[in-house]
Amino acid sequence: MSDTHRPAITLSALGLRWHSENGxxxxxxxxxxxxxxxxxxxxxxxxxxTALLWHGDYPGALRLLHAMRRHAERPRSRSRQSTVRTDAPVPGSPAEAFRRHRRERACLARALAMLVVPLGTDHRIPLDGAPDVREACRAAYGPILDNRIVSLRELLGVVGAHQWRARGVEVPALGARVHPHYGVFAPVRGEYVGLVARAPLPPAAREHPTAYDLGTGTGVLAAVLARRGLGPVLVTDVNPRALACAQDNARRLGLADRILPGGSALYPPGTERVALVVCNPPWLPHHTTSTLDQGVYDPGGRMLHGFLDGLARRLLPGGEGWLVLSDLAEHLGLRTRDDLLSAIAAAGLRVHGRLDTRPSHPRATHPDPADPLHAARAAETTSLWRLTPA
Structure with a gap:
């Protein structure tokens, strides 16, 4: 019997259930x-x-996972298998290169997710040499009422996210750390937070300091606004983990009385007009392949257009909407500057001003020529667009 024709087993026969937090x-x-x-x-x-339920020790599972990644990413000429090539030039437009890159990474992620390990109701991995992941799994999964199998790759992400949550991410514009929860996009790109920290506040904020932070994530931008004297800052997010994370960070920063939950819709319910609405939507208008992609990809630009279309009627006279957006999508050919400006005008808005900054992360400052997106990353600018009713 060949290795690829091993007999199938069923979860029900093992008393196990499939579990995946990332969809x-x-x-x-x-x-x-x-x-x-x-x-x-x-x-x-x-x-x-085909899922591979590991029956060896835990270090052996890690070795196989790393070996599968290396096998997938080596050049095609060295393997007859279908592999993900990361060293080959990609012909065609930047948009074609981006889409191919996304397909390859999604294919690799799906394959690596098939190496699975058991997880008990006590949040332990019943394999020799397994680390204690109970605290991390409780934070990400909550109570588990029956034995599960989980992707080893996802489990490593759960453990890594818990370490980030405990350690926190330093935010220079705050002079403090924020603590991302599992499944919430971490503010590792500090330059865009700096834009919100230094943009001039709109005139209406002097007498009406209420603000909205739409798609708050960790609540980092709401915290910056609160530190600047605004409040209450109502935060919204479609992800309930993000709303809980924002409230947790508000408490840690001593801002719980100034940062308040505004619900899961894009705008808080009601018709209250405010001095400032801030939105940092996902920067790339492309479909998602997992729930964790939602911090980066905005299918069809739905969140961007929702923010723009609802802004004018929610601003007080003298109020502003701040759109925090990278132009990476423009360099990749996924959106043009004319597209953005047309959407702003169609929403009855005008550009009152703009602040720009260049990214400081390593993939932008030291782009890798093997990265098919390196030219776009090297040219990227992040902007805060100050928008007012036309």
Whole structure:
């Protein structure tokens, strides 16, 4: 019997259930995997949506996961398998290069997600040499009432996110740390936070300091506004984890009385007009492949257009809307500057001013020529657009 024709097993026979926080669908087939399974066969099975339930020790599972990644990313000429090439030039337009890059990364992520491990109701991994992941899993998963199998790759993400939550992310514009929860986009791009910290406040804010932070994430921009004297700052987010995270950070920063939950709709309910509405939507108008993508990709620009279309009627006289947006989508050919300006005008708005900054993260300051998006990253500018009713 070949390694790719191992007998299938069922979750029900094992008393297990599939669990995925990032939306990965249940596998089509499940087989037992152990150290005798070659990397090439493991990757082929994973590409066919066959889950590999690990029966060795935990370090062995990590070794196989890393070996599968290396196998997938090596040049095609060295393997007959379908691989993800990261060293080959991508012909065509920047948009074509971006879409191909996204397809390849999504394919790799789906395959690597097929290496799975058991997780008990006590949030323990019942494998020799497994670390204690109970605290991290409780924070991400909550109570587990039955035994599960989870993707090892996702589990590593859960553990890493918990470490970030405990350690926090330093935000120079705040002079403090914010603590991202699992599933909430972390503010590692500090330059856009700096824009909100230094933009001149609108005239209406002197007498009416109420503000909205739409799609708040960790609540970092709301915290900057509150530190600047605005409040209450009502925060909204479609992700309930983000609303909880924003409230947690508000408490940590001593701002719980100034940062208040505004609900899961884009704008808080009601018709209250405010002095300032801030929105930092996902920067790339492209579809998502997992729930964790929602901090980066805005399918069809729905959030961007929702913010623009609802802004004018929610601003007080002398109020402003601040749109924090990178032009990376423009350099990738996913949106043009004319598209953005036309959407602003169609919403009955005008550009009152704009502040720009260049990104400081390593992929922009030291772009990798092997990265098919390196030219776009090197040219990127992040802007705060100050918008008022026309």
């Amino acid at each position: 990965t669908p249940a596998p089509r087939r499940l087989i037992a995997a152990d150290p005798t399974l070659p990397t090439r066969a493991a990757y082929q099975l994973a590409c066919e949506s």
